[in-house]
Amino acid sequence: MGSNISDDLKSAALVYHTHPKPGKLEIQPTKPLGNQRDLALAYSPGVAAACEAIVEDPDRAGELTARQNLVAVVSNGSAVLGLGNIGPLASKPVMEGKAVLFKKFAGIDVFDIEIKADEVERIVDVVAALEPTFGGINLEDIKAPECFDVEEQLKARMDIPVFHDDQHGTAIIVGAAVTNAMVLAGKDLSQIKVVTSGAGAAAIACLNLLVTLGVKRENITVTDIEGVVYQGREAQMDRWKAVYAQDTQARSLADVIAGADVFLGLSAAGVLKPHLLEKMAERPLIMALANPNPEIMPDEAQAARPDAMICTGRSDYPNQVNNVLCFPYIFRGALDVAATTINEEMKAAAVKAIAALAREAPSEVVARAYGGEARPFGKQSLIPSPFDPRLILRIAPAVARAAMESGVARRPIADFEVYEDSLQRFVFRSGFLMKPLITKARAEPKRVIYAEGEDERVLRAAQVLLEDGIARPILIGRPSVVETRLKRFGLSIRPGVDFELVNPEDDPRYRDYVATYLDVAGRKGITPDAARTLVRTNSTVIGAIAVRRGDADALICGLEGRFASRLRHIKDILGLAPGVREYSAMSLMITNKGAYFLADTHVRPDPTAEEIADMTVACAEHVTRFGIAPKIALVSHSDFGSADTPSAMKMREALQIIRERAPALEVDGEMQADTALSQIIRERVMPHSRLEGEANVLIMPNLDAANIAYQLTKGLADALPVGPILIGPARPAHVVTPSVTARGIVNITAIAVVEAQAAP
Numbered sequence: 021m022g023s024n025i026s027d028d029l030k031s032a033a034l035v036y037h038t039h040p041k042p043g044k045l046e047i048q049p050t051k052p053l054g055n056q057r058d059l060a061l062a063y064s065p066g067v068a069a070a071c072e073a074i075v076e077d078p079d080r081a082g083e084l085t086a087r088q089n090l091v092a093v094v095s096n097g098s099a100v101l102g103l104g105n106i107g108p109l110a111s112k113p114v115m116e117g118k119a120v121l122f123k124k125f126a127g128i129d130v131f132d133i134e135i136k137a138d139e140v141e142r143i144v145d146v147v148a149a150l151e152p153t154f155g156g157i158n159l160e161d162i163k164a165p166e167c168f169d170v171e172e173q174l175k176a177r178m179d180i181p182v183f184h185d186d187q188h189g190t191a192i193i194v195g196a197a198v199t200n201a202m203v204l205a206g207k208d209l210s211q212i213k214v215v216t217s218g219a220g221a222a223a224i225a226c227l228n229l230l231v232t233l234g235v236k237r238e239n240i241t242v243t244d245i246e247g248v249v250y251q252g253r254e255a256q257m258d259r260w261k262a263v264y265a266q267d268t269q270a271r272s273l274a275d276v277i278a279g280a281d282v283f284l285g286l287s288a289a290g291v292l293k294p295h296l297l298e299k300m301a302e303r304p305l306i307m308a309l310a311n312p313n314p315e316i317m318p319d320e321a322q323a324a325r326p327d328a329m330i331c332t333g334r335s336d337y338p339n340q341v342n343n344v345l346c347f348p349y350i351f352r353g354a355l356d357v358a359a360t361t362i363n364e365e366m367k368a369a370a371v372k373a374i375a376a377l378a379r380e381a382p383s384e385v386v387a388r389a390y391g392g393e394a395r396p397f398g399k400q401s402l403i404p405s406p407f408d409p410r411l412i413l414r415i416a417p418a419v420a421r422a423a424m425e426s427g428v429a430r431r432p433i434a435d436f437e438v439y440e441d442s443l444q445r446f447v448f449r450s451g452f453l454m455k456p457l458i459t460k461a462r463a464e465p466k467r468v469i470y471a472e473g474e475d476e477r478v479l480r481a482a483q484v485l486l487e488d489g490i491a492r493p494i495l496i497g498r499p500s501v502v503e504t505r506l507k508r509f510g511l512s513i514r515p516g517v518d519f520e521l522v523n524p525e526d527d528p529r530y531r532d533y534v535a536t537y538l539d540v541a542g543r544k545g546i547t548p549d550a551a552r553t554l555v556r557t558n559s560t561v562i563g564a565i566a567v568r569r570g571d572a573d574a575l576i577c578g579l580e581g582r583f584a585s586r587l588r589h590i591k592d593i594l595g596l597a598p599g600v601r602e603y604s605a606m607s608l609m610i611t612n613k614g615a616y617f618l619a620d621t622h623v624r625p626d627p628t629a630e631e632i633a634d635m636t637v638a639c640a641e642h643v644t645r646f647g648i649a650p651k652i653a654l655v656s657h658s659d660f661g662s663a664d665t666p667s668a669m670k671m672r673e674a675l676q677i678i679r680e681r682a683p684a685l686e687v688d689g690e691m692q693a694d695t696a697l698s699q700i701i702r703e704r705v706m707p708h709s710r711l712e713g714e715a716n717v718l719i720m721p722n723l724d725a726a727n728i729a730y731q732l733t734k735g736l737a738d739a740l741p742v743g744p745i746l747i748g749p750a751r752p753a754h755v756v757t758p759s760v761t762a763r764g765i766v767n768i769t770a771i772a773v774v775e776a777q778a779a780p
């Protein structure tokens with residue numbers, strides 16, 4: 021045993037699991053519990069009404085409890101990743117991890133259930149007894165051959181989906197990857213020769229699925245820890261691997277690899293030696309899927325066979341064949357139709373959807389958003405990336421449809437358009453929204469300077485930014501304070517080693533910075549004395565000068581103090597970008613309904629029509645960086661001319677200017693906010709609007725309206741704000757608000773890095 025991961029990653033992983041709270045999960049209530057009445061509804065006596073309704077009609081549990089969206093991730097810890105039988109307690113981090121993936125990628129809630137039980141009967145009894153709690157059961161990391169019986173018996177006993185992820189989740193992705201690789205290699209599945217290392221849960225399930233896809237059983241040779249699985253072998257045999265026993269004298273992987281088109285490794289680290297690859301067929305597919313360390317490292321495999329297509333289970337190489345591409349979405353589809361099982365038709369639908377998605381050209385918007393990362397279908401992109409937001413949009417409906425067509429859906433979907441719309445909204449609500457910018461930032465991380473470098477949130481953000489390669493942070497702060505705090509928060513990054521620290525009390529560039537400051541701001545009422553004091557004491561000034569002088573590429577400030585005073589320094593030192601007449605600020609609000617950009621939430625008290633037009637065009641450009649097509653509404657109290665107040669007329673005039681300046685923009689106005697957010701309402705008041713569907717960019721007539729809308733959305737709709745994104749400075753600089761979180765700083769940094777990449 022032993023995972024062989026680097027010491028750095030090991031300690032980072034331990035900190036990640038420990039701080040700020042132990043583990044990766046907590047329970048969140050979804051209903052208010054703020055007063056006596058709430059208590060009477062949530063608990064006794066009100067709760068009895070819900071209980072009685074379920075007694076009368078058990079199907080109502082789906083609408084009165086969280087059951088229909090709740091999955092159990094169950095393990096006994098007997099085959100945890102490639103770590104072996106480490107037991108249920110040590111398996112808990114993996115099961116919590118699976119729970120997080122279910123939630124993050126598909127909005128499914130999970131209780132991880134680690135059970136101390138080795139015998140099939142005991143596992144089955146425990147899990148079967150959990151049926152009232154859950155809408156589905158995901159079995160995880162239970163070793164072969166026990167896992168086969170466990171799943172078979174549970175499927176027979178339970179009326180909800182039971183799915184052994186290591187078998188079928190893996191098989192579905194492998195099925196999609198093999199299908200696509202053979203398309204590229206120009207080989208027919210019925211002709212290819214497959215050799216495995218591993219004859220356990222994952223390997224056997226993959227082979228079974230490959231056979232249903234057309235691979236011939238006689239063209240498959242299985243090897244495991246005992247060597248080749250041959251007819252008559254007695255050691256370590258079971259009836260599932262016996263299906264693949266060959267009549268052969270060959271005894272080892274080395275004896276059978278010659279001529280293989282596909283190597284399928286689902287066993288243990290390092291079992292495939294580079295010299296063995298030489299004997300494989302032309303353009304072979306090497307799937308080294310053991311986790312966390314594969315059967316062969318991709319660079320070794322590529323060096324031995326430059327013509328090979330290579331997949332691993334890891335996220336740090338192309339072609340990540342990992343069941344995370346499947347299990348969240350197959351359950352999403354199954355739960356959404358209240359399926360009684362996950363059958364072969366549903367699995368086949370998932371294989372098809374995944375293979376087809378990889379072959380789809382990235383949409384124009386996605387391609388632009390992902391920069392160089394959106395690889396077209398090919399050797400390095402046999403299957404979609406786990407962060408492809410289209411996975412849920414393609415797999416869940418395909419699985420739901422297959423469940424309905426095969427007669428196992430208890431609650432069929434009536435309108436797939438509405439269903440797909442709800443999935444689309446989920447995608448935008450989650451962190452996926454930031455993904456394109458983060459990916460783009462990582463392609464060319466820039467130096468970002470933080471004025472409040474001693475703040476815990478900046479320190480935590482810096483750790484993430486460095487680990488994820490999003491930016492090269494420069495922190496302004498006193499070394500002793502920064503060092504003490506890093507230690508206190510258990511952060512492993514070190515000043516001078518991992519990031520640059522600018523000590524405002526003792527920086528060798530002090531004189532040069534004062535000179536630069538006087539140069540740019542000397543005629544704005546700054547005396548030499550004031551300049552010396554400010555460059556010593558005001559970290560926003562220091563940060564802005566660093567950016568001005570090219571010592572940093574972008575500035576983030578505003579964790580303390582007032583927005584206006586921070587902005588004043590940016591104005592004085594960095595100035596406006598060419599062609600821009602005024603500064604403005606746009607805030608992204610990620611809500612349960614979707615993502616909305618509001619402007620100007622922080623800068624201009626009462627912009628003119630010209631300034632509204634400028635701001636709208638600039639906002640639209642920023643929005644496209646998120647991979648979102650801007651749909652812009654100029655909002656007002658007036659609906660398409662219903663009032664002739666000065667502010668309504670201003671918005672009308674702004675629309676005319678925008679139409680002349682940027683005729684391709686999807687923009688309309690002036691309109692009320694509900695008209696902006698609803699196509700139905702808009703059709704009533706303005707049947708031929710240029711704007712289609714829901715607006716996602718709301719341009720407000722003044723600062724009061726925009727800032728109040730921003731604060732209300734944040735407070736009442738529990739929205740996650742990103743920004744404010746400052747538009748206008750000559751170089752990237754953003755003033756966050758004092759309530760910003762570490763995650764918020766990471767997000768605004770990614771935005772600043774992408775801006776800096778585009779800077780001349």
Ligand SMILES: NC(=O)C1=CN([C@@H]2O[C@H](COP(=O)(O)OP(=O)(O)OC[C@H]3O[C@@H](n4cnc5c(N)ncnc54)[C@H](OP(=O)(O)O)[C@@H]3O)[C@@H](O)[C@H]2O)C=CC1
Pocket residue numbers: 098099100101102103161162163164186187190217218219220221222223243244245246256285286287288291309310311312332333341342343344
């Ligand atoms: N990328 C992905 O999505 C997934 C990857 N996996 C990985 O696949 C591997 C197996 O998982 P799983 O099938 O669930 O586990 P099992 O315990 O069910 O199976 C393990 C199999 O590997 C064989 N094996 C172990 N060590 C060696 C070795 N040194 N040489 C050859 N064969 C060996 C075992 O042989 P024997 O039966 O003789 O002991 C057994 O057949 C793990 O590394 C896991 O992380 C699993 C699921 C998904």
Ligand SMILES: CC(=O)C(=O)O
Pocket residue numbers: 100101102161185186310311333342343344
């Ligand atoms: C990915 C996975 O489920 C495993 O390695 O076990």
Ligand SMILES: [Mg+2]
Pocket residue numbers: 101160161185186
């Ligand atoms: Mg697993």
